[in-house]
Amino acid sequence: MTFSILLVDDSMPMRRVIKKAFKAAGYAGSNFSEAANGVEGLEKLEKSWIDIVITDFTMPEMNGLEMLLNMKKSDLLKDIPVVVVTTEGSQEKIDQFMKSGAAGYIKKPFTPEQIRDMITSILGVSNDNEQSDDPDNGFDF
């Protein structure tokens, strides 16, 4: 099964790492869109169908929480699951994100297995038998 996945992070290397973890988890055939902040993320969401959003918390222009709150105001976007991948040390901020309707969170540093488990629990499917043959998509990224 393939999905449309939006990665929102101002760090290009981190977007690449998360994308690689998705591919390693068996979602290599999915369509990946990328945005560098919440404003760009909302623009992508309005223009194309997205199944799940993976977002950083702290970003310039619009952070992940503000983007989530904007999504919740939209009938078209409010049901799209949002997962925050964050370095934020404060549990208070994570709680705020979850209370605002996030589907889950992952703290950095993370293992690829944590990404895979989170995706599987939210999307409700396991793609273990669809692992890519591409050696670049292994977990040893």
Next chain:
Amino acid sequence: MIMNNLMTQITVSISEVMETMFYIPVEPRDGNITIEASGLLESGRAEAATITFHGSFSGTIDLIIPETLLIIMAENFMGESRHHLTEEHLEGTLKETLNMLAGNTFSKIDNRSSFCLGIPEIKMSGIKESSERKDAPSCNTNMLVVDTLDGPMGIKVHVN
């Protein structure tokens, strides 16, 4: 007291970040070391980034990594061969490492309090700027050096 706790948690965090995200084990050196004594100045070109933090106490954390080690980290992090790495890859890897280090550190210091982290910034003059303050070890500034198989890296902490 604050500095001692901060340095203890930074030491734990740099090991966790380097081993989890980069598969690079680190060995912290004992004691508070100056940049001049760290060996970082002998490693050729080095990159430095800084991040601010604000909470029950405030300050900055600088991360200084020789380019040779940073290239290896970026390769491991993104799975890119070194021939395809750009300056953006290297700077992004450095900033993300510092971001993870700071976030992980403050979650260990006080998981419930609200430490606000700034956005990591590259120090354009790299290691020079980090050494220009001539921070002799003091109660407000501390330097941790950790060794890897591919060279040392430095973490300079300043509490206001």
